[in-house]
Amino acid sequence: MSAIVEQVLSLVPAGVEAEVTVVEHASAVTRFANSYIHQNVADTGTRVTLRLHAAGRTASGSTTTVDAAGLARLVERLTATAALLPPDALWAGVAPAGSLDPAARDGFASVDPATAAATPAERAAVVGAFVESAKGLLAAGYVRTSTATATFGNTAGQSLRGGYTEASLDGVARAASTDGGPADGVARATSRRLADLDGGLLGARAAAKAQATIGGVDLPPDDYEVVLEPQAVGDLLSGLSFYVFNGRAFAERRSFARPGEAQFDGALTLVDDALAADTYGVPFDAEGTPKRRTELVRDGVTQGVPHDRRTAREVGAESTGHSNGFGDTFGPMGTHLAITPAGGPAATEATGPVVDSDVAALVAGVRRGLLVTDFWYTRVLDPRSAVITGLTRNGVWLIEDGEVTAPVRNLRFTQSYPAALAPGRVLGIGAHAHALVERYSGAAHRAPALRLASWHFTGGASG
Template sequence: MTELDIAGRVVELVRRLAGPDAQAEAVVTRADLALTRFANSFIHQNVAESGVAVRLRMHVDGRTAAGSGSLVDADGLRALVERTLAAARLCPPDPAWPGLTPPSPVPSGAVFDEATAYAEPDERAARVRAFVDAVGGLEAAGYCRTAYRSGAFANSAGHSAQGRTAEAAMDGIARTGGSDGVARHCADRLADLDGAALGTRAAAKARAAVDPVELPPGRYEVVLEPAAVADLLQNFSWYGFNGKRYAERQSFAEPGTAQFDPAVTLVDDPLHGSTLPYDVEGAVRRALTLVDAGITAGVAHDRRSGAEAGTGSTGHGMPGASTFGPMPRNLRLLPATGGDLAAGDLGTAGTTGGVGAVADPDTAALVAGVERGLLVSDFWYTRVLDPKRLVITGLTRNGVWLVEDGVPTRPVRDFRFTESYPRALGPGAVLGVGQRPARMPDRTDGVWWEAPPLRLAAWNFTGGASG
């Protein structure tokens, strides 16, 4: 059976077992995921999994319950419907049930690359080999992964949708005795992952980060590379542009207000990359502008939060949204001008050696305007201190450099920071936006963050290596 056949069979079983008045929606996803992982410059793990997941949500007699399973034969589907129905009868009434997505056309989705969907392990291994060769004897670690998903949706209101998607990603670290350099890239096609270019960049950053100096905490002008900007986008997604958090007044977002610098435009754009064209409720996924030239334009909604807000769904239904809220998961910070990062176009970092070679040309153009500040590669271990103002604390990693008169002059030991992300990108705070965005992978395939480098007027570093 196709995924659409399975979804339709689940909906028909609900009619038979729960009665014609029961409302049901079924999502069926077939996934083929593969990962090649390396450490100590050797591949040590090559794994793959293939499976089908069925998710059912049912509303019967004013009560709502959801269930899931992976058995798609007649007995497995019947058992899924029976246990979901039993759960619904035990649930409390659900007066805020928003109803089902009505029949509507769903686009086919992003361009699908079959070569990526059916990539062999040796194709991923070749990119790992290129990365390891490019680091020139440094210790290398990381992964190369490919993912293929095909799926379908059906509900008892007569709506259906289907689609398929493929994605590839690579994340690698080059390490000297006391410093690391990182390079990451996520793409719709495995052919667009250049292991040699990524390895060259990671190695250049690692070599340029040797023997760092310690600087005092304080507010510094910064240039954030795309990996660091991705952390901003991720936290904006989880805590800022989340419709549930907005309804609960736990979000900083104030639609219609100029909360950001005019240089900032944020768009959740799932069909720009490898994502199915419908959400878990069958709603069409399309581009949603969240910030338009500095003005907050809206937040993400599923059917429930959209009904409460009086705006309807924006195509952001997801498993667990009733608890965690609907989140934009393909967030793009639009560049100052011009196109996407082309295959292999990761800059020339490392080709001339020295600290001044750590930045790709797009980042270097922003660094050139900094009189005294810091170039930051990456953030990690970020945690929310104040969700309303989105104050985040975290650490730098994988390279920080002091910039003097437009040139990175020396590596700096890692900092702890405490910063309000909206404030850091607020009116007058963004001094420059790069021209070439890079797509950064998330832990989950189909989720990614795309941004160019940013030059910000100030970033609040609250602790150094000594405390």
């Protein structure tokens, strides 16, 4: 247990339950635009989060002032705050003492020392490879490396420590457009190791997609069969996590999820697994509950939803290790969702808009439909059925008789994400899952490409 955790717990009044998390983080970003690096920034810090339960009332807060006076003020402030709050009837107590499951990976298995020590020059080398392989197209984006260490302790004696590193590249190549709209191609990759980011491969992919978007045509609003590339599937997973597989929404009967029912296509198996070898994160949640692999959907049948200690008590379940520290606001949700891929030979690169053989195999079965790279600016319209509206981005193409035939201008959609995955709607799953980082929450999902029977497009990007 870290000295800060011990110090905070020593200040907690007798008879008060408390849990303390100390997160030490360091992040560095190399940004580029117009094919030149224009910014290197780095940030380090320590945040202490405390939740305490006194006389039946719960208060939580945090501080970045970690000297003795700052920690004392945090405890005093929350002790006073708790006395002003209403009774907390759903308090489930702090997590009991216990170590990580021996079958789970070590608390620091997600740490790559070389990534933690990455220099601006090393990130610049990845940027340089991306720009060079873009073959003269304007390139923009960033390469980021970050590391975090979390230490947890509570008044029941639970003590855990873990950490991770993360490296990401998000880059765009822009070609000269002939139709007045953008001709952008995107390539993204994330890993716990900077060495896994191939800037040359990603730059070539972004450039090929940009060239293939030139001269986009307008299509009328309609329901189209679609092949969604992994980045678009990542947005679908984020929507499912926030609105469907969410313990708070489930407890309040706002979730689409009904365990035991065949709500999804039989081809679909969906898990949340922060301990998988191809992702990163600490192996315990904000309440000190060890994380574990959680089945959400198996062969189309809904199995359950993620829970923290509070929502688990509310519905008579057990915590699945999904407290995010903001449970009352957002609810416990999966941050490491993964659709089980079909499996098969390693994907090979291809030129043009079809990124690899996984996508090409799905496209080959489509008589008429659309190939979609990415979704963005997605917003919920109906949380209970997870109806989402948003736009396509960075490349859409018409598919005819198993071939990509023409670029298409961006489209707006309004679609229930669960309905798109309903029985009979999943027509194909890519052979391999791709690691993704959610740009706002930092969730680390893994997604294969998907071929879906229908996606409801309601208009062009302008309306």
